[in-house]
Amino acid sequence: MQSEAIAVDWLRYFPDLQGDQAQSLNNLPAMYRAWNSQINVISRKDEEAISIHHVLHSLALAKVMAFTPGMRILDIGTGGGFPAIPLAIVFPEVQWVAVDSIGKKIKVVQDIARQLGLTNLEALHSRAEQVPGPFDFAVSRAVARMALLVDWTEALLSKQSRGPKPNGWLVLKGGDLQGGLGEELTELGRPFEVYPVRDFLEDPFFDLKYVVYMKACHSLSKFK
Secondary structure, eight states, rough: OOOOTTOHHHHHTTTTTOOHHHHHHHHHHHHHHHHHHSSOOOEEEEHHHHHHHHIHTTHHHHHHHHOOTTTTEEEETTTTTTHHHHHHHHHHTTTEEEEEOOOHHHHHHHHHHHHHTTEEEEEEEEEOGGGGBBSSEEESSSOOOOHHHHHGGGGGSSSOOSSSSSSSSEEEEEEEETTTTHHHHHOOOOOOEEEEETTTSOOOTTTTEEEEEEEEOGGGOOOO
């Protein structure tokens, strides 16, 4: 297990970060450990590796997609705020809506966002499909199978794309592409792209971690 004493050099991976953004990322582990002493926000075995296993892992999405100012992004099943909180720090001109069906976890997200002054993040105790759209993208981290994520949110995605990729899903997944994960993706019957996280983030934790991108079917959207 990585020690929290081994700090992540955020500017190495994201050289355009401002000093206050890097400091906010550095502050996250202590905030989560404080909350974890009250409720189970993250796995206890991960408490000494929050920077890598949760914060940096969330930011793998930023290596695949440059979210542009004015976008509105839905984080499905955010849990304690991943990937929404790290992404909200790195992309302050993007609006993030983090939802989870567990109210106590949303309270954690709301408190940490308040402490960090993240006015571009809204945390809602809700199911993803009940949140008013439109959104440019839906993101998620180890919440449900892709087919379910698509079913819950496809109608919420705007037809108008404002970024380098057409609107759709960017999902953090782990597993064997020749086994269970590969089967999960191929059952969709739609084109998708898979990016190994180890190609742009260095740590053994990322060896079987991937970012999956899939374009939305615009004919199913309720929005222009």
